[in-house]
Amino acid sequence: MELPFAESYRIKMVEPIYKSSRAQREEWINAANYNLFNLRSEQVYIDLLTDSGTGAMSDNQWAALMTGDESYAGSSSYYNLKNTIKTIFGFEYFLPTHQGRAAENVLFSVLVKEGNIIPGNSHFDTTKGHIEFRNASAIDCTINEAFDTESEHPFKGNIDLDKLEKVYTSHAKEKISMVVVTLTCNASGGQPVSMKNMREISELSKKFGIKVVFDSARFAENAWFIQQREEEYRDKTIKQIVAEMYSYADAMTMSSKKDGIVNIGGFMAMRTEELYKQASAFNIMFEGFNTYGGMAGRDMNALSVGLHEITDGHYLDNRIEQVKYLGDQLINWDIPIQRPIGGHAVFVDATKFLKQVKKEEYIAQTLAIELYLEAGVRGVEVGTLLADRDPITKENRYPVLEMLRLAIPRRTYTNNHMNVVAVALKNIFDRKDKIISGLKIKSEAPIMRHFSVELERIKIKK
Numbered sequence: 001m002e003l004p005f006a007e008s009y010r011i012k013m014v015e016p017i018y019k020s021s022r023a024q025r026e027e028w029i030n031a032a033n034y035n036l037f038n039l040r041s042e043q044v045y046i047d048l049l050t051d052s053g054t055g056a057m058s059d060n061q062w063a064a065l066m067t068g069d070e071s072y073a074g075s076s077s078y079y080n081l082k083n084t085i086k087t088i089f090g091f092e093y094f095l096p097t098h099q100g101r102a103a104e105n106v107l108f109s110v111l112v113k114e115g116n117i118i119p120g121n122s123h124f125d126t127t128k129g130h131i132e133f134r135n136a137s138a139i140d141c142t143i144n145e146a147f148d149t150e151s152e153h154p155f156k157g158n159i160d161l162d163k164l165e166k167v168y169t170s171h172a173k174e175k176i177s178m179v180v181v182t183l184t185c186n187a188s189g190g191q192p193v194s195m196k197n198m199r200e201i202s203e204l205s206k207k208f209g210i211k212v213v214f215d216s217a218r219f220a221e222n223a224w225f226i227q228q229r230e231e232e233y234r235d236k237t238i239k240q241i242v243a244e245m246y247s248y249a250d251a252m253t254m255s256s257k258k259d260g261i262v263n264i265g266g267f268m269a270m271r272t273e274e275l276y277k278q279a280s281a282f283n284i285m286f287e288g289f290n291t292y293g294g295m296a297g298r299d300m301n302a303l304s305v306g307l308h309e310i311t312d313g314h315y316l317d318n319r320i321e322q323v324k325y326l327g328d329q330l331i332n333w334d335i336p337i338q339r340p341i342g343g344h345a346v347f348v349d350a351t352k353f354l355k356q357v358k359k360e361e362y363i364a365q366t367l368a369i370e371l372y373l374e375a376g377v378r379g380v381e382v383g384t385l386l387a388d389r390d391p392i393t394k395e396n397r398y399p400v401l402e403m404l405r406l407a408i409p410r411r412t413y414t415n416n417h418m419n420v421v422a423v424a425l426k427n428i429f430d431r432k433d434k435i436i437s438g439l440k441i442k443s444e445a446p447i448m449r450h451f452s453v454e455l456e457r458i459k460i461k462k
């Protein structure tokens, strides 16, 4: 008999988590104004709010913390990390930052000017935020298949080259400083970009003299999908694949809280000294001196180990196998999710799940609340609340996909926890026809409202 799959690590330290009762959760979520961001972590049993900074470090990463060099300038931890980035991504220059959005802030301070057009594949919210904050526009050029949750396209993170070329030809060249390619594409469900697509984006952009920047939060998961799904990469190692991926980029931003497997940190890296020098000036102002830029020496050491761990051995098999383990159970029960299953999360298609709830009543948020009440599981709405209001009409913007994201922290939960999540969703699915109303807003902030919005249940009069 073939041996079953099992993780290639064992657990050396545990953190107790609290199993609450439904009555407690009713009280807590009411007090939290039906906003899961307002819950205290002790009120959550299984926390799938994000995979960002919530993973478990290895014994080697913890050991590396102890040898961190906290010198203000020229620490050995900085040079360790510089070396690792050169080895893995091939970039000569790098600047550390306190997290991914800080790298965006610094790099975009150089590259994005008022009136610029920045195409990409469903830019992540902070990326879009840093573009729009500079009065520039982010244009989504993702392939259409990404917006059909039932399409089994293997690379739903891909950029549609016709859409990209159209952007390149319909605006003055000086207006487009870069294209941002997000690996994997978080907004469309942790969906990968193919090597072929990266190569073609690079060729097209070179022709127009436009820089290619990779938003790299989940670069290793993307490389794993290339190894699995692009025939000619079957026998290549993840490190070889990553090296080729980055040969197509001029620069990268990184949230180390994902595929760096650390709890905080980020960086940007680039090929040319010129861009490095321009970005350095902003890094010193916003983050810190170039050799620490928002990170402690010990954290740079742990990140350096994390970047090697994620691209070596069986880590990625364990990781993506667990996401698939959860997703496959849902598929077996006909629960509608974004397919194929992505790298870091399972995205439940809330519109298809709760057919009776109106879009004006925040369908994915309603489902997120149901899941919390059912089992103490916290997911996150990726739908109308997140999409905010149109800045001019002040009307809700209804995105094509209304999703509940279940993001799985790295090396943190077991498959038993995944079983609880799956069964909790199944129980809700079985009684979905009884869920006929959603939520309404009591108060909201003018931007980024999802973090602080206050909601209440809509009561149906019998």
Ligand code: F0G
Residues within 6 Å of the ligand: 049, 050, 051, 052, 099, 100, 101, 102, 124, 126, 127, 182, 186, 215, 217, 254, 255, 256, 257, 265, 266
């Ligand atoms: N880019 C992508 C694709 C991301 O998913 C994130 C963060 C960032 C940039 C920003 O990085 O948080 O370190 O400042 N995503 C988190 C999430 C918050 O839950 O998906 P950061």
